[in-house]
Amino acid sequence: MVAPKISIDHTKCTTPFDCKKCLLACPQGVFWVLPKKNVKFQETDQKEPGAWELLAQYRAMCTGCGKCVEVCPVDALTIDVL
Amino acid sequence: MCEYCEMYGGGTKWYLNPDNYGRQLYSRRVPGYVPDAISYRKERDKLWFEYFEAVADEAENVEELNTGLDALIRDNEPCQVVPLQDALKMMELVQPMASMSCICRKYMRAADERSPAEYSCGGLGVGMLKWERWPERYRGGVNFMSVDEAKDWVTKFDKKGYVHCVMVYGSSYGGRPFVGGLCNCDYPDCYEMRHRLDYHLEHHLLRSHYVAMIDYDLCNGCGICAQRCQFGAIKMERSKWDGPKANINMFNCFGCGVCETGCPMGAITLVERETIPELKEVW
Numbered sequence: 214m215v216a217p218k219i220s221i222d223h224t225k226c227t228t229p230f231d232c233k234k235c236l237l238a239c240p241q242g243v244f245w246v247l248p249k250k251n252v253k254f255q256e257t258d259q260k261e262p263g264a265w266e267l268l269a270q271y272r273a274m275c276t277g278c279g280k281c282v283e284v285c286p287v288d289a290l291t292i293d294v295l
Numbered sequence: 296m297c298e299y300c301e302m303y304g305g306g307t308k309w310y311l312n313p314d315n316y317g318r319q320l321y322s323r324r325v326p327g328y329v330p331d332a333i334s335y336r337k338e339r340d341k342l343w344f345e346y347f348e349a350v351a352d353e354a355e356n357v358e359e360l361n362t363g364l365d366a367l368i369r370d371n372e373p374c375q376v377v378p379l380q381d382a383l384k385m386m387e388l389v390q391p392m393a394s395m396s397c398i399c400r401k402y403m404r405a406a407d408e409r410s411p412a413e414y415s416c417g418g419l420g421v422g423m424l425k426w427e428r429w430p431e432r433y434r435g436g437v438n439f440m441s442v443d444e445a446k447d448w449v450t451k452f453d454k455k456g457y458v459h460c461v462m463v464y465g466s467s468y469g470g471r472p473f474v475g476g477l478c479n480c481d482y483p484d485c486y487e488m489r490h491r492l493d494y495h496l497e498h499h500l501l502r503s504h505y506v507a508m509i510d511y512d513l514c515n516g517c518g519i520c521a522q523r524c525q526f527g528a529i530k531m532e533r534s535k536w537d538g539p540k541a542n543i544n545m546f547n548c549f550g551c552g553v554c555e556t557g558c559p560m561g562a563i564t565l566v567e568r569e570t571i572p573e574l575k576e577v578w
Contacts, residue, residue: 242403242404246401246402255431256431271489272347
């Protein structure tokens with residue numbers, strides 16, 4: 214079966230590392246959060262908007278349960294079950 | 296035989312061969328050769344994403360991508376499970392040894408390990424002396440440990456039921472592979488375990504040189520081993536005896552030994568994989 218499509222609105226989800234609600238709530242551990250901004254010899258600021266990016270890296274593991282959509286405080290996530 | 300022992304064992308298990316620790320320190324650069332870990336990582340990340348999407352979409356080229364990616368991992372950053380007994384031997388072989396924050400937990404669950412009490416990943420060898428160049432990786436710093444401290448550190452995580460894995464850095468990191476880390480892993484926030492168990496990328500996490508075996512006479516059916524097993528290899532068998540007994544599926548066993556160290560009855564032993572005919576080539 215083809216895995217559900219997870220869309221992330223990065224204009225709404227700007228500080229995923231600081232928020233981390235979906236990362237912690239997902240029963241299947243589908244999400245990754247990666248530093249988008251890399252400055253040599255500097256640690257990326259967790260609270261800086263746009264410095265980190267949320268990714269649905271393990272989408273194949275998604276069951277479409279909707280837990281992430283439920284916990285997202287900025288409504289940045291949508292799941293389309295195909 | 297384990298393929299890394301064949302190439303780098305020198306008569307022992309490859310991760311117990313001191314040669315495999317010092318290599319980065321002593322290797323002479325071949326003129327014109329430039330190790331390029333950054334472009335390797337970019338390439339790997341791209342292939343990862345391509346492969347994960349292909350699996351999610353059930354694309355036709357899944358197997359092809361798997362083979363290519365697995366070969367890349369085999370040459371560049373394989374990982375193998377080691378039980379506590381061997382992890383402790385490793386600690387005696389290498390200095391410096393430093394604990395640091397785990398990058399998998401950081402990326403998967405936004406875990407923010409910031410003090411030596413929390414650090415769950417271990418860096419081995421001279422590479423650690425350059426840690427300050429990558430503050431994003433080594434957030435909050437690193438904690439250099441003596442041999443005894445390192446042993447206590449590994450034992451602490453073993454008590455909690457974490458699986459120990461030895462990390463290797465291969466051709467893209469400067470020629471021949473060297474042992475660079477020892478991590479304490481669990482499912483699902485360790486990407487080595489995810490990629491092996493969920494995505495069948497074998498060289499991301501090879502099975503250890505051991506398999507666990509149960510002694511039914513000693514087992515009291517408490518179920519601690521089944522609770523500790525990260526690989527789903529242990530079930531509680533309900534019939535035949537007065538009470539339940541643990542049953543270990545040796546084909547699923549990764550030989551991490553957390554069931555053995557957790558068993559209050561001493562009913563589980565680790566046997567050498569080589570001695571079990573049908574398992575000696577299962578890695």
